[in-house]
Amino acid sequence: MVHCDVLVVNGNAVFGAALCRLLGRQGHPAVHAAAERADAEAARCAPRLLLLDADPDPVDVALTAAVVRRAARGIATLLLIGDAADPPLALEREVGALGCVSRHATGEVLDQAVRRALRGQRATPHGAAHRHATAAPEAGRGGRAPLAGLTERELLVLRAMMGGLRSEGIGEHLGISRHTVRTHVQSILGKLSVHTRLEAGMVGLQAGLSPLVRPRPAALSGS
């Protein structure tokens, strides 16, 4: 059995593996696994802490946390999230997490959160984590208005709109419901101060945003 302190579960294999190197340098031996292999890896390595990416579907995240807890009894959990100002409290409770760490946090913040979690303590309260996130030099989406106010998800939806996709296509592409897409679209229109998807798309095009899916010309008829 290979011993490790931390099991990193992240769909982004490069990020996951690099986090393991970072944690290793901080004195926390760590291994990375994709969600599908998380329980096998937990059984193999007996980690004391699960660092779980909360980006994909919350249902998948909760399921992964549950199977890992069964494979490695007593394991603590920290969630890796996008926006420290908007922590998924319901998800935290459901998976029994000791707290969240933002992807905008520094390595030092991660180190502190991991040390606290290994002692069974909650991660730094969210307010402080948020201060860390906003204090970091390139935190969040600084940069050109009017796109600066859009969340990460909204930017993805806008880029999908720019390729000419409709709500259903956008939903399929991003793995969210049509209803959720419409909610995002309404928010985007409001933040960009425009009335139509066309205008929003034009704002995106003129800001040099690249479409999520490249538009392709229709097949020629006749000829």
Next chain:
Amino acid sequence: MSRPARLLVAAEYTLFRAAIKAALEGQGDIAVVAEAGTDRSAIAAAATVAPDLVLIDDALPPAGGLRACAAVKHAAPATRVFVLARGPDPANLVAAIEAGADGFADVELDLDTLLGGVRQVLAGEAYVPPRLLGPLLQGMLQRNRDSDRFLQLSMRLTRREREVLELLLDGCDHEAVAEILSISPQTARTHIQNIIAKFGAHSRLEAVSLAVEYRLTDRLRVLNAPAPERPRRNGQPRTVGKAPPTP
């Protein structure tokens, strides 16, 4: 290599940048000398720091990493650029190559393989994961076919429709188009509907996106320019498209 290669890491997440830095530390041949979290700051940092290689996350906010990639290559063609994408999407790969990327990988790749690819690009080679090479070639061929197809579609536009499209690409709505071209708003709307139909698009936004995607803007300016005078065979000047003057 006598000194470590100098890397600029351009990715949205602070923690990701810290993790990549940690992965490279202690290896001796690559040093992270600067970081950036937005496309604008990445372009600025590349100009200030003059790194040997820029590692760019293609989801770099707000406009995407490929914009930064093209800008960095334009300003300093000798700088190597390696694009890291969220998924092995061939269309994205083609776009990255078109933006000037010297290397491309998706985040499903093993970290050490990725770092090996970065070293290859630093050594002056290109890098694409072998399993993406087939899709890349297919993607580039498809891109050529799509570009030709779109050119054929756009040749169906009348001169007036091309003028209207040029205005749409400048952000005009149908009322502005009507005013600029001195036509009624209803006529302007009809032209717009015809453009959408000829492109096989389902919306004005899709029609405009297609025109931007296949760089019709530059061609439109050439096509919409006033027709030049051409000499007649017997030496008299003649304006193209008009009947010759009666003698």
